[in-house]
Amino acid sequence: MKRMISLGMAAVLAVSMTACSSGNSAEETTAAAETTAAAGDAAETEAAGDDAAETEAAAGGTIKIGGIGPISGGTAIYGQAVMNGAQIAVDEINAAGGINGMTIEYQFEDDENDTTIAVNAYNSLKDWGMQILMGTVTSLPCVAVAAESANDNMFQLTPSGSAVECIQNDNAFRVCFSDPNQGAASAQYIGEHGLATKVAVIYDSSDVYSSGIYEKFAQEAANQGIEVTAAEAFTADSKTDFTVQLQKCKDSGAELVFLPIYYSEAALILTQADSMGFDTQFFGCDGLDGLLSVENFDTALAEGVMLLTPFAADAEDELTQSFVSKYEETYGGTPNQFAADAYDAIYAIKAAAEQAGITSDMSVSDICEAMKTAMTEITIDGLTGTGMTWTADGEPSKEPKAVMIENGAYTAM
Amino acid sequence: MKSRSISKTTRSNFITYGIVIAAYLIMQALIAADQVSSLLNGLLVPLCIYVIMAVSLNLTVGILGELSLGHAGFMCVGAFTSSLFSLCMEETLTSSMIRFPIAILIGAAAAAVMGLIVGIPVLRLKGDYLAIVTLAFGEIIKNVVNVIYLGRDASGFHFSMESTLALNMDETGTVLIKGAQGITGTPKDSTFTIGVVMVLITLIIVLNLIHSRTGRAVMAIRDNRIAAESIGINVTKYKLLAFTISAALAGVAGALYSHNLSSLAATQKNFGYNQSIMFLVYVVLGGIGNIRGSIIATVVLTLLPELLRSMDSYRMLIYAIVLIVMMLVNWSPAIIDFRKRHSLKNLLGKAARKEAR
Numbered sequence: 001m002k003r004m005i006s007l008g009m010a011a012v013l014a015v016s017m018t019a020c021s022s023g024n025s026a027e028e029t030t031a032a033a034e035t036t037a038a039a040g041d042a043a044e045t046e047a048a049g050d051d052a053a054e055t056e057a058a059a060g061g062t063i064k065i066g067g068i069g070p071i072s073g074g075t076a077i078y079g080q081a082v083m084n085g086a087q088i089a090v091d092e093i094n095a096a097g098g099i100n101g102m103t104i105e106y107q108f109e110d111d112e113n114d115t116t117i118a119v120n121a122y123n124s125l126k127d128w129g130m131q132i133l134m135g136t137v138t139s140l141p142c143v144a145v146a147a148e149s150a151n152d153n154m155f156q157l158t159p160s161g162s163a164v165e166c167i168q169n170d171n172a173f174r175v176c177f178s179d180p181n182q183g184a185a186s187a188q189y190i191g192e193h194g195l196a197t198k199v200a201v202i203y204d205s206s207d208v209y210s211s212g213i214y215e216k217f218a219q220e221a222a223n224q225g226i227e228v229t230a231a232e233a234f235t236a237d238s239k240t241d242f243t244v245q246l247q248k249c250k251d252s253g254a255e256l257v258f259l260p261i262y263y264s265e266a267a268l269i270l271t272q273a274d275s276m277g278f279d280t281q282f283f284g285c286d287g288l289d290g291l292l293s294v295e296n297f298d299t300a301l302a303e304g305v306m307l308l309t310p311f312a313a314d315a316e317d318e319l320t321q322s323f324v325s326k327y328e329e330t331y332g333g334t335p336n337q338f339a340a341d342a343y344d345a346i347y348a349i350k351a352a353a354e355q356a357g358i359t360s361d362m363s364v365s366d367i368c369e370a371m372k373t374a375m376t377e378i379t380i381d382g383l384t385g386t387g388m389t390w391t392a393d394g395e396p397s398k399e400p401k402a403v404m405i406e407n408g409a410y411t412a413m
Numbered sequence: 414m415k416s417r418s419i420s421k422t423t424r425s426n427f428i429t430y431g432i433v434i435a436a437y438l439i440m441q442a443l444i445a446a447d448q449v450s451s452l453l454n455g456l457l458v459p460l461c462i463y464v465i466m467a468v469s470l471n472l473t474v475g476i477l478g479e480l481s482l483g484h485a486g487f488m489c490v491g492a493f494t495s496s497l498f499s500l501c502m503e504e505t506l507t508s509s510m511i512r513f514p515i516a517i518l519i520g521a522a523a524a525a526v527m528g529l530i531v532g533i534p535v536l537r538l539k540g541d542y543l544a545i546v547t548l549a550f551g552e553i554i555k556n557v558v559n560v561i562y563l564g565r566d567a568s569g570f571h572f573s574m575e576s577t578l579a580l581n582m583d584e585t586g587t588v589l590i591k592g593a594q595g596i597t598g599t600p601k602d603s604t605f606t607i608g609v610v611m612v613l614i615t616l617i618i619v620l621n622l623i624h625s626r627t628g629r630a631v632m633a634i635r636d637n638r639i640a641a642e643s644i645g646i647n648v649t650k651y652k653l654l655a656f657t658i659s660a661a662l663a664g665v666a667g668a669l670y671s672h673n674l675s676s677l678a679a680t681q682k683n684f685g686y687n688q689s690i691m692f693l694v695y696v697v698l699g700g701i702g703n704i705r706g707s708i709i710a711t712v713v714l715t716l717l718p719e720l721l722r723s724m725d726s727y728r729m730l731i732y733a734i735v736l737i738v739m740m741l742v743n744w745s746p747a748i749i750d751f752r753k754r755h756s757l758k759n760l761l762g763k764a765a766r767k768e769a770r
Binding site for chain 2: 072073109112113114115116119120121122123124126127140141143144146147163165205206207208211214215218219231233235236237
């Protein structure tokens, strides 16, 4: 009995310690959201900005946009990027006079990439008075929250929920490509440009994003005359050693290795491939964006890696440059495509709200009905694509861009 | 004298039921009066789920006296089997009032079978070894579930452990379990009322078991296995019985869990060992072997991090401090001694004695 108690004590300590550390890491990052959340009325919300003129915008009332995503835990980078990217867009819009004269109030809640907590966060935002939901960031929580928002008929625009089911209800739209779209686009790109005929794939079978892309890629590859010589999976629990998968890819005689995964694992794969002398062409999707900013990663290894991404932080256009410099100034670090998706999401909400003539006293359900129609009518030139349009099923239509890493920078192809 | 002692346990049991029913009625009244925030409203079903988990784990830890760290694994089995059933039968059994109880029963049965399979080899172990094996088992369940692909088309079910492509279905096929992405589209059948009914059923089963002949046999094994064996108690049978019932109740909680959210996947967060340890925390803080205590601890510890949301990043810090304080208050010998000397009963008793004098 005594031993059990001591074991139990140890367990409690362990739990409370993890709880502590995750709390701390979230602390600094939520600071930005706090400033907005704490502000009671519209005028105060503007305190984040600096123009005196913007207080006039408050005359039109406020519109409350809620955001949900993981800002603590293993996927915190994605949630933080979305939180910050959207915050930049909100500040810009408020400084420019808001939506139809309404200032945006923006609050971001943590979901720790967990379905239950995501729904709690959603309910908490509802209590706060959320009228439009910009979220959630990761796919699985997004599916759970989408069921709730459909129930309440609340307009939902997810910046990066890429699983097919995320937007299966007609109140939900997304900014990013769906997983199957990316897989098909990658296969078409490789096929049409004659990059390779024998392709090996290394993917994360425990990740919706990764396996979603792989499945569609494998289907489309057959149409493009590409032979998938090896399809090697790993899971979230075993993503440190890839030598087995790489060896199999090498033995299969692949000319190109397709990596529909996130950049942190890709950095390991590139390093390990180099140390085992496996020199081949690597091709990835938007998850590889961020590869160059991985700590302790020799960026020379990434030379020649191709990726299909809607956003590259060093693109030449004015919009991207101003966004990147603002992001670096405010939050430090280069924004990734999640931040860009969130930025575009807020501007898409703005455009649709203006198209639909949303006013702050409309009910959540009325806003949703009006926004649903308006979303299909707008065209946005954003960070992740020019001339973006949406169909009624919630999918965006935009051109994927392929970039190649040359001399330590992303270069458009 | 004897009848008095029996009525005491019965009274204590009825107080426990009473607390649950009173909490339910108060919440219902508040909901009717529209006084409940949507956050709290959304937390009601998870609360019921965690209470069931804590009570069922208390059966293993407190009554059987074995430390199990794989309880979330049984919840996972219950969640997936019941969810699968609901998904398959959604078109044939349209009434959720009929479908959901069957789903719960299936979840409980599957978890019980799993508990039995695991229990036979595992309960030969004791103490730390048992804890380690159950921990491993919980992880194994989670990982096995993560590689199952199941689809259904006109010609029946297709099963694979590779990918959805390997299912080889025709165009009419739908994927039911999609590996690590789990099940999506489970009907949202869990309600607070059903949750509370399940909590009450769990309590009735566990409390009656504890105070029955079987329960006394199980507790005898906990207190002294050799002595229990020497008076003819079948140790294996009673251990397995308690362990299986505990697993079945975890399956019920799993069924409630999977029918509360439309997407279900076995992740580290919901069915991993951290979650198992979380349930153990509820039990330890509420008092090992104390059913009512574990209910209260569960409610407090589940509500706390969510109700502290307004404090943003400080919430996890406060949560940790509360955990440590509760641990000290409940288990530190000095504080237990202090509590005994200054308890309400003691003070009232002193006053009564003074008056009598």
